[in-house]
Amino acid sequence: xxxxxxxxxxxxxxxxxxxxEQRVTKQRxxxxxxxxxxxxxxxxxxxxxxxxxxxxxxxLATAYRILQSLADEGxxxxxxxxxxxxxxxxxxxxxxxxxxxxxxxxxxVEVEAPAVETWAARTAAEHGYTEVAHTVExxxxxxxxxxxxxxxxx
Numbered sequence: 001x002x003x004x005x006x007x008x009x010x011x012x013x014x015x016x017x018x019x020x021e022q023r024v025t026k027q028r029x030x031x032x033x034x035x036x037x038x039x040x041x042x043x044x045x046x047x048x049x050x051x052x053x054x055x056x057x058x059x060l061a062t063a064y065r066i067l068q069s070l071a072d073e074g075x076x077x078x079x080x081x082x083x084x085x086x087x088x089x090x091x092x093x094x095x096x097x098x099x100x101x102x103x104x105x106x107x108x109v110e111v112e113a114p115a116v117e118t119w120a121a122r123t124a125a126e127h128g129y130t131e132v133a134h135t136v137e138x139x140x141x142x143x144x145x146x147x148x149x150x151x152x153x154x
Contacts, residue, residue, distance in 0.1 A: 027058040031066045040106045041087035079137050102142035
């Protein structure tokens, strides 16, 4: 479905993910399609504004629930931006990975970090921890924002 297109409200079929059956509603399809069109992380409120500007009828509360559901099912990545706000993104990498995130423009880059994986496993083992998970996000200025800052326009 093209970004911003209205979904057929009569079709609804269950999908399973994360052990819980989810109905595929027109709102869920619209949120999913919007995420497919975005390259960078987006807050729920930003996504809500995008959907409203495209004429898609979805409430802010519904957008929050859908994004949380997609995150719970592993269909989107969620992290906290520099302000502590939850932001979401459909990532191209399906396995475990990390992100570089521009704290100015929000641009995100997916990265694999074998050294981080080794460090996390070693640190957990040294302290007797098992079944360990971790999240590493690196915030900074992307090359474009760094150049704008150097030019005095940031």
